[in-house]
Amino acid sequence: MFIRVLLPKLRLFPLEYKSTTHLLSIGDLVVVPFRNKQITGIVWEVNIIPQHKNIKEIIAKQFQGYSIKPINLKFIDIVARYYIADLGTVAKMTLPIELNEKPYVAESQEVNHNLFQLLDLSPEQQLAFDAIRKTTGATLLQGITGSGKTEVYFHLIAEALRQGLQVLLLMPEINLASHIAFRFASRFKFNAVIWNSSVSKALKKKTLRGILSNEIKVVIGTRSSIFLPYSSLGLIIVDEEHDQSYKQENNILYNARDMAVMRGHIANIPVILASATPSLESIYNTYNKKYSFVKLKSRFGSSTLPNINIIDMKKEHLPNGMWLSTSLKNAMEQTLKLNKQILLFLNRKGYAPIILCRNCGFRFTCSSCSSCLVFHKSKNKLQCHHCGGFKTFAQFCPECNEETLSAYGPGIERIAEEVKVYFPKYKTAIVSRDTTSTLDDSTEILQQIINNEVDIIIGTQMLTKGYHFPNLKLVGIIDADLGYGGDLRANEKTYQLLNQVAGRAGREEDKGYVYIQTYYPDSSLLKYLINYKDDDFINYEMNLRISNNMPPATRFVAISVISTSEQNAQEVAKNIVKTAKPCSNLRILGPAPALLYKLKNKYRFRILLIFEKKLDIRSYIKNWNILSFHSKRVSVKIDVDPYNFY
Numbered sequence: 159m160f161i162r163v164l165l166p167k168l169r170l171f172p173l174e175y176k177s178t179t180h181l182l183s184i185g186d187l188v189v190v191p192f193r194n195k196q197i198t199g200i201v202w203e204v205n206i207i208p209q210h211k212n213i214k215e216i217i218a219k220q221f222q223g224y225s226i227k228p229i230n231l232k233f234i235d236i237v238a239r240y241y242i243a244d245l246g247t248v249a250k251m252t253l254p255i256e257l258n259e260k261p262y263v264a265e266s267q268e269v270n271h272n273l274f275q276l277l278d279l280s281p282e283q284q285l286a287f288d289a290i291r292k293t294t295g296a297t298l299l300q301g302i303t304g305s306g307k308t309e310v311y312f313h314l315i316a317e318a319l320r321q322g323l324q325v326l327l328l329m330p331e332i333n334l335a336s337h338i339a340f341r342f343a344s345r346f347k348f349n350a351v352i353w354n355s356s357v358s359k360a361l362k363k364k365t366l367r368g369i370l371s372n373e374i375k376v377v378i379g380t381r382s383s384i385f386l387p388y389s390s391l392g393l394i395i396v397d398e399e400h401d402q403s404y405k406q407e408n409n410i411l412y413n414a415r416d417m418a419v420m421r422g423h424i425a426n427i428p429v430i431l432a433s434a435t436p437s438l439e440s441i442y443n444t445y446n447k448k449y450s451f452v453k454l455k456s457r458f459g460s461s462t463l464p465n466i467n468i469i470d471m472k473k474e475h476l477p478n479g480m481w482l483s484t485s486l487k488n489a490m491e492q493t494l495k496l497n498k499q500i501l502l503f504l505n506r507k508g509y510a511p512i513i514l515c516r517n518c519g520f521r522f523t524c525s526s527c528s529s530c531l532v533f534h535k536s537k538n539k540l541q542c543h544h545c546g547g548f549k550t551f552a553q554f555c556p557e558c559n560e561e562t563l564s565a566y567g568p569g570i571e572r573i574a575e576e577v578k579v580y581f582p583k584y585k586t587a588i589v590s591r592d593t594t595s596t597l598d599d600s601t602e603i604l605q606q607i608i609n610n611e612v613d614i615i616i617g618t619q620m621l622t623k624g625y626h627f628p629n630l631k632l633v634g635i636i637d638a639d640l641g642y643g644g645d646l647r648a649n650e651k652t653y654q655l656l657n658q659v660a661g662r663a664g665r666e667e668d669k670g671y672v673y674i675q676t677y678y679p680d681s682s683l684l685k686y687l688i689n690y691k692d693d694d695f696i697n698y699e700m701n702l703r704i705s706n707n708m709p710p711a712t713r714f715v716a717i718s719v720i721s722t723s724e725q726n727a728q729e730v731a732k733n734i735v736k737t738a739k740p741c742s743n744l745r746i747l748g749p750a751p752a753l754l755y756k757l758k759n760k761y762r763f764r765i766l767l768i769f770e771k772k773l774d775i776r777s778y779i780k781n782w783n784i785l786s787f788h789s790k791r792v793s794v795k796i797d798v799d800p801y802n803f804y
Contacts, residue, residue, distance in 0.1 A: 160208045163190055163199040163216070164234075166253040168409070170246030172202040174209065177216045185225040187257070189217040198257050200226050200249060220257065224370045226387045229425050236424065237385075237417060242779055242796050243410045251385035251410070255362050266373035273347040274316050276309070283310050286452045290314060290430060293450050296419045298399075298440050299432040301454030302690075303661020304461055307432045308338070310454075311395045312345055314430065319346075319375055323392025327378045328418060330401035332356055333600040334623050338397070339378050346376075353379030353386065381406060381414030384421060392427050394418045398623050399431035399440060400654050402801050411797040415440075419449075434661060435654035438647075438703065441696055442710035457665075464633070464663040464670030466688040470679040481568045482576055486634045486673045494584060494613060498631035498668065501615045502573055503622070503659045505640055507543065507590050509535035509572045510565035513551075520557035522549075528756040534592065535571050545758045573636055574616045581614065589617035622658040631670055633663040638676040638684065644753075645803040646708050653683055653695055660687070707768070709799075715775060716800040717765040717784060719749065720793040724761040730792045731763035734784055741778060743770040754804040760793075764803075 161182055162172035175190050182188065186201040191214050198220055234248045279287060287310050290297050301307040315325050327342075329335040332354045342350050351365050351374050365386075368374035372389045379386075381404050384394075396404070396418050404414040415431065422429030431440055431449070444451040457463060467485070474483045482490075493500050510533045514521045522531040524542035531540035533551060541548040553561050565572070574588050587593075587603055606612050610629045615621070641652035656674065664670020676684065686695035704711040717734065721727035731749035738746055745768040752762040769775055779796065788794040 159204060160206050160213065161201055161216075162203040162206055163188060164202040164245055164249050165190070165192060165197055165199040166250035167192075167197075167246045168250065169244050171244060174206070174213050175216050176208075176213050180216065180219045182216075182219065183225065185228060185231055187220040187225060189220055190214065191217060198253060200231070200253070202231070202245075221367070221370065224367075224389075226252070226370075227389060230387050232424055233385075233421050236420060237410070237412065239776060240420070241410050241412055241798050242776055242785075247410050248385070251382055252387050253366070254382070254385075255359055255366070257363060257366060266368055267348050267351070267375050269319055269346075269348055269375050271316075271320055275345055275347070276312055276316060277345075279309060279313065280306065280456075280458060282454055282456055283458070286310050286454055287313050289450070289452050290428065291317060294422075294426050294428055295450070296422060296429045296431060296443070296448070297450040297452055298436055298444050299430050299452050299454070300436050301432070301434060302457065302463065302692075303434045303658065304457040304463075304665045305434070305454035306458030307434075307454060308341065308397075309458070311397075311430055311432065312342070314393060314395070314428075315376065316346070318393040321392060322390065324369070324372065324374070324388050324390050325376045325393045326383060326386075326388070326391060326395070326418075327376070328384060328394065328396045328404070328414060329378060329380060330398050330403035331620060331623060332380060333604070333620060334398075334625070335378050335380060336601060337604065337625060342376070342378065350376040350378045353377050353383040355380070355382075381412075384414045384417050391421075391425060393430075394422050394427065395430045395432065397432050400433045400435055400437040401623065402651070405801040407802065411795070411800070413799060413801070416799070435657045435692070436696075438650055438696065438700055439710045441700065459667075461665055461667060462669060463690060464660060464672050466660060466672040466674065468679045468684055468688060469673055469675045471675050471677050480576060481573060481636055481675075482580065482634075483673075483675055486675065487580055489632055489671060489673055490581065490614070490634065493632040493671075494581065496631065497629075499607070499610065499613060499615065499627060499629045500632045500634065501617060501621065501627075501630055501659070501662055502577070502634045502636060503617060503619075504568065504570050504573055504636040505619045505655065506567075506569045506637075507534075507592055507618060508532040508541070508569035509575075510567050510569055512566040513540065513563055514566055515555040515557060515560065515562050516564055517560045517562040518555060518558040520555050526756070526759045528754060532569065533565055534569075535575075536592075544754065568636065570616045570618060577614055577616065584613035585611065586614045586616060587612040589615060589621050591618070591620065619655060619659075622655060622662070625662065626665055627662060628666045630662055631664060631668055633660055633670070633672045635659060635672070635674045638674045639678060642678075646703070647801070649683055649699055653687065653699075656687055657692070711771075712768055713771055713775070714800055715767040715769070715779070716797040716803070717767070718752070718793075718795040718797065719763045719765070719787075720757075720760050720795065721791060722760055723791065726792050727761045727763050730787050730794070731765060734787055734794070735765060738782060739778075741769075741773070743773040744778070745769070752804065 160176050164172045238245045238248045318325050396415050406412050443449040469483045469485050513533050522540050527544045538551050539548045660672040719727050719731040748765040749763045752764045
C-alpha cells in the first residue's frame, strides 16, 4: 500500500512511502528512511495514488497498538492552517524528540481516588464548580487574587480522573509549574508529570509513551504541552490565561491559550481559562457568548484584599540615586517590626538600564542590536537583554577615556543595594531570571520565602504569578509607570501586572498593604486599581479598543522582514506591500522599521495588517503568496494575532 507520512521536521509536508509488509492506518507511528537517517513519522494518508517514482519502503511500524488519535491529527491540521504554517513544524511539537522502541519504558502514574485530599469548597467556589462542570467548551474563570481558583479546578481535575480521563494543566512559567505540581501532589497523593524545556530527553521519551498509552493521566506543562499526543484528554486548564508567556515567539508564532480553546472545541471537552485579570480577548469572547463566564468575587477563607496606597513621587524629592520614598520606608519599618515579609517589585533586571558618560555623552549600546546595554553590578558586566551579548564593565569611558561614567535608572540590584543601606540587619533576596537561572535555584529561594527565612524580597514579574507567600504583608511597587506606552495592550498589561503583584499581599488572615510609587497619581488606571474597579477598567479599555477598531474587535497579522542587509530587508518589505491586492475589509500599515530595528545583527521591517474578523485572512495571505519572498538572504515571518510589537 502507498501512504503519506508526516515527519516532525521544519518546513515539510507529508511525503510518499510504501508498505508491503504492514497493514497501516491513519495515525500509526512508523519508522521511515529520510536523508540517510531513520525517523519516526505519523501515517497521514493511506491507500493513496502515488505522484512520484522510486518510492521508499517504510522500515517498521512502531509501538504496536498505539497511534496518534484522529483528534490529534485534526488539531495539527487546524493549527497549521490557522497560523499559516507547514504541517511538519506542527508535528515536531507533537513528537518533539525521536522515539525509540527500547530501552525507554512508559512513564506511569498510580491514581487512587480514595487517597484524594481536597479542601472543602466555599459556597461561592461550589457554585463556580457546579456551573463549570455542566459545560463543554471554554469557560472563563475570573477570580480575584486569593479567591481559591486553584481549589476549584482541583475539584474539576478529580472529577475527570474518576472518569479515567487525562488532564492538562497549562502554566505560563517553568517555576510556576513546579510550584503548582507540589500543591497537586499534596492533594492527589501522586505526582503529575512536568513538561517543559528543562525536562531531560530521557524523561520526555518516557512521558510521550505514557501519554500515548494512557498511563499518564495528569500533565502540568508550559505552552508546548498543548501539542502532546494525548490519547484520552478530558480537561484542559489554562492558569493565568492572560499571561503573554503563552505566546511563542519563534518557529510557529502560536498562542497556547488560544490553541487550548481550539483543542477543547475539536474534542468537545471543557477548557478552563483562569485569571484574576483576564485578557480583553477572553472577556470579549464572553460578551459574544463564545465562552461561558464564572466569577469569584471574594477571597478564600478569612483573608481580605489589601489596602492600596498611592505615593506621588513628584512630592518626595529623593536624594540622587535613591528610589525608596519616605512613606514606603516607614511602612517597611513597621512591617519588619511585626516579623512580616516585604516584597519590593520592579520589573527591570540588573543594576541600571543605562550607563552614560557625563563628559562626552557616550552610552553603551549593543553592537548586534539597536538597544542599550544593561549594567549588572553583581557580575560587573554590561549585557544586552535581547541577544545576550555582554562585555566587562570598566570605569573609564571608551570614547573620551575619562572616569565619568554614571548609572541612570534603577534595576532590582540597585534597589537591593538601597535596602541594605536602610535595613542592614534584615535578610534580603533578589528573585529574577538572573538569580534563578535553574529550576533548583528557583525552588530553593521560593522555599526560603515560604519558610519565612527571607525578610525583604526584591523581585521582577516572575513573582507576580500565582505564588502564595503566607507571611507576606507589604508590597512596594517601585515604579508603576514602566509599562505605559509601547503598544495597544500597554494599559491592559500594566493593570494586570500591578493587580497581580498587589495580590501577593495579605493572603492569610493578616491584613495586607500595597504602596505604589508613581509620577502619575491621577491616572485613571491607578484609580480603577486602588478601588478594585476591575470591571470598570475592562469596560473603559474595551470601549477604547472597539471605538478605534483595534483587537479584540478586529484582528492583526504582523509580517516581519528580516535580513543581515538593511537594504535587502527594506526592498523586500516594500515589494510585499506593492503586491497586495485591494481588500475593503483590510488595512495595511507599513513597511516601517521595527521598534527594535536591529536584533542579533539582522535588520527588521514590519508590516501590520488590520482586518475585520469576518475576513478569511488565511486565503487572502495564501493568494498574496507572501512566503514566496522568503529566501536565504531575507527571512519573512507571519505572526497571526501578534502580542509583541518590538
